[in-house]
Amino acid sequence: MVARLKNLYLYLALACLLGIVAIFVFDGYMGIYDTVYITAGEQEQKIEADSWSEDNGIWWSVGTNWGEKVFFRYEVDNRQFSSYSADIEVSVWRSQQKVLDLLSEQIQIASFNSGLLEWVVDTVELEPVPPEQTYEYTVIIKRGELEQRIILYINYTPKFPVPAR
Amino acid sequence: MRLVYILYGFGILFSVAGIGYLAAEYVRYLSEAGKLISLLLTVAMFAFLGKYFEGLGW
Numbered sequence: 001m002v003a004r005l006k007n008l009y010l011y012l013a014l015a016c017l018l019g020i021v022a023i024f025v026f027d028g029y030m031g032i033y034d035t036v037y038i039t040a041g042e043q044e045q046k047i048e049a050d051s052w053s054e055d056n057g058i059w060w061s062v063g064t065n066w067g068e069k070v071f072f073r074y075e076v077d078n079r080q081f082s083s084y085s086a087d088i089e090v091s092v093w094r095s096q097q098k099v100l101d102l103l104s105e106q107i108q109i110a111s112f113n114s115g116l117l118e119w120v121v122d123t124v125e126l127e128p129v130p131p132e133q134t135y136e137y138t139v140i141i142k143r144g145e146l147e148q149r150i151i152l153y154i155n156y157t158p159k160f161p162v163p164a165r
Numbered sequence: 166m167r168l169v170y171i172l173y174g175f176g177i178l179f180s181v182a183g184i185g186y187l188a189a190e191y192v193r194y195l196s197e198a199g200k201l202i203s204l205l206l207t208v209a210m211f212a213f214l215g216k217y218f219e220g221l222g223w
Binding site: 005006009010012013016017019020023024027028030031050 | 187191193198199202203210220
């Protein structure tokens, strides 16, 4: 009886350990995860959900030339047992002032499913960049209360003279 | 025999260090409720282990 009780404590300790591992696996997987894909020029950047956490303090940035387009794909992964809905607003800001509204949509995602939104920043719609300068803009993605920021560097595009024929 | 205990010591040390590292790395992905339950389970695990070793006569 005493030996069985001793082993019972060991089994209980093992059960607690398994419980902790199960929580780390299950709770770590569950939740809402968003991923942003940015294509500027010929390069694609992937910004994963954990990169946005405030503890990391990471500000993502992308650079392009004035006159070019920057393509965004925003994927929201709903790893919950219930459906998820949120208002998504995307806008471009400069010096604390809104310059451009890019998107305003409500998404509804079924459980264990994902939703995709796409938009384009056409730099022609922004102020032309003078020679030797770079303008900084902030693309703000708002999902409900959450706000994610991407710095957009726009460089001056030199105009090459057209060769005479 | 002493060598066996030293090897046990290393094994335990590396296991604890490995689990500690993984926990520190992945705890930020847990929800607040998940963190609380994990903490309670950790306390319970050490308490049961303590009782087990007490029963062994340590």
